[in-house]
Amino acid sequence: MNVATNEPVRARYPLLSAAGFLWFWSADSLSMVGTYITALALQVLAVETLRASPIELGVLAAARWLPYLLFGLIAGVLVDRYRRRPVLVTADLVRAGLLAVIPLSATMDVLSMSLLIAIVVFFGTVSLTYDAAHQSFLPSLVPPELLTPANARLEQSSAVAQTCGPVIGGWLVRIVGAPLAIMVDAASYLISGLIVARLRVTERSDPPPDRNLRLELREGLAWVYGHRMLAPLAIASHGWFFFSAMVSTVYVLFVIDELGFGASTLGLTFASGGVGAVAGASVADHAGRRFGIGPMIIGCRWLTPVGYALIPLAHNGVAGLPLLCAAQFLFGVSIGVDSPLEMGYRQSVTPDRLLGRMNATMRSLNRAAIVVGAPIGGVLAAWLGIRWTVWIAVVGLLISALALTTSGFRHARSDVVAPR
Template sequence: MPAATQSAKGQDRRSRRNFRLLLVGETTSKLGTSVTSVLLPLVAVATLQASPFVMGVLTAAPWLPWLVIGLPAGAWVDRLPPRRVMLVCNAVSAAVFVSVPATWWLGFLSIGHLLAAALISGTASVFFSTAYSAYLPQLVPTADLMDRNAQLQAGDQAARVAGPGLGGLIAQTVGSVPGLLLDAASFVVSSLCLLAIRPEGPRPAPPPRRRLSREISDGLRFVVGDPWVRAVTAFGAAVNLAMAGFQAVQIVFLVRTVGVGSDTLGWLVSCGGLGGVLGGLVAGRLARRLGTARALLAIQFAASPFGLLAALAGPGPGLAFFVLGTTVMLAGIVACNVITVSFRQAYCPPALLGRVTATTLFLNYSTIPLGALLGGSLASLFGARSTMWAVTAALVAAGGFLLVGPLRGLRDLPGAPAGEAGAGA
């Protein structure tokens, strides 16, 4: 066998092994985070008797760092090896979630400690997510990004499905406060997997450092100035706005309007996660069959209208409307996310990828608290069912950002870096 062929096969095996380690580590970490999404509110309510206002602040706390440091985080990550950033973030997050049971055992746990834990872990998540998006293209060939992102998304959604049930079981068996140690352990597993990854070669030298404000403006200018990135970023922000409103009102809608009991509520909400797993599994196949641009449009306008069915939900057999609507809707959202993330990783210049990722996530996540506030306000004024109609209709309308962009009439999104534009930045 020629030496070049043996070398190529060795690189392929190493690439697959590296990705498997990343997949195992990330899925484990996401499972721990999903468990904590149940346990941390339980600690606040059952152990510390938090008020509804404090619960709202605790829910918003992990997202606030995106609004404060989301943009400079991209510039900082572009200056550093992404794996090192991810390892530091894992260590910080693990320490945070060990500190909560530790202070509880010592008798000093307070609401302030929980809020600080949520803020610090949210800050670590900002840097980790940015570095993670820049790290994946270093491990995976460009041609495989779609399939690998789809597998990562499927693992993420599977963790979201399993996490709440596991969190409830842990709370009943060992207690909600000690159960947070599981999340700390999940970050340790993620770090061990990262340490086991064998780099393909020396990392390219980082670009010369300039003023932080200039580097941030480079990322902003690329996102706003490039028609492709601008279109998918606006689309993502609009989807997050609608989905935040949906998630803010769905529990109230199911419990107070439809009359769902607590024994049924959990599996109804989990149906969306199952749809997300399905979306992650089929995204790559649809993109290859239809083309990435056509698939993005087809998935959005075929799947998002199913969300309107959720507003038709009623008692008994009427719950089928909610199950079908949320399952297909979430499958479409995850499939679209796989395509847009893969496009961004393949299209953006590597030297700008951290800043572009941070900028797009900053713009996308900034709509989440706004959507949640808007959904709650509309439900208070017009009722939960009317709000469900409004937010699911807004999800369908989000596809308009794709139609007014340069995607119409194309089979595929561009897959190569933006050449001269990126080099000039």
């Protein structure tokens, strides 16, 4: 008799014993589907309804992340001072309300690029606090040894959402229009907030007694950029986000305007990326244990430019769509493997009192790279054309991957755990 078949299910799948994580996972999965619907709907709304130029698309992409550049580090300090669950709930409810303004303003015929950008800026301001709390909340739900598997499950949900969301979004945009499609995301945030509100988890209830904003900011920055493993990872990630933002900014314009494909076809290419991300996240934990955290993350950083190099090779016609789908698939695989390994490693080596600042520092400066990279991508596309812009970004991604490869991060291990 096979003993393994008689093991309790919860012993074989320990995350099933973490009830709080299961609810958190459900809430996150729901909101992620809506997020990918909105990601597509916003760009289609800007391109087809508001007739945005490449530069305006770059500004719109940057607007989502501008608050991370302005307030991200401060958000990390606040998250480390207070309980994280109330922050998550409040942010979800506020974001639901902000998104609802878009279809309302469209109905009243007052929607413009200026208003859309303003809404996105406010949305990003709320999201930066949510993100810092979200990434710091997981260690309260699972023990350190389950951080990578838990992050892998979250990444799988994100990948499934990336697969389904754009397809659903493409059909919703076609049937009800882009503004009403965004209402689906608003509803998902509302339900997510209500789910997280019912979680029961032990968190620090009192702020630390020695509160000094400048010292707390300095401590968070020193931890990230003074750490011999986190520092090269952070710097390489900033470059990755900068050059990836150049590609993502012009991609929708390239597919719809230059190649002549519709919103549903665009959604199909994004869905291919979701399939790749599901596949990557499915093997991330095993691959990290088998080949090492450092080598696997570095390998993913090389895979991204390989995938993106296929985009400028695509033309309208039969061969164009498979190339775009392959490009997104390879990009999805790189994200699916990289993200859970990176998050699990960062959470495991960082003490709880620094989690908010560590996550906010890395995430905020990554998003700051998008704020700079997205408009530059739009300007280059208007000046040199979209294909040349993508080639420039591919070269930049290769340089970023090379820098991480030659750093000490290639020796990063998963068995180094910081005290909680």
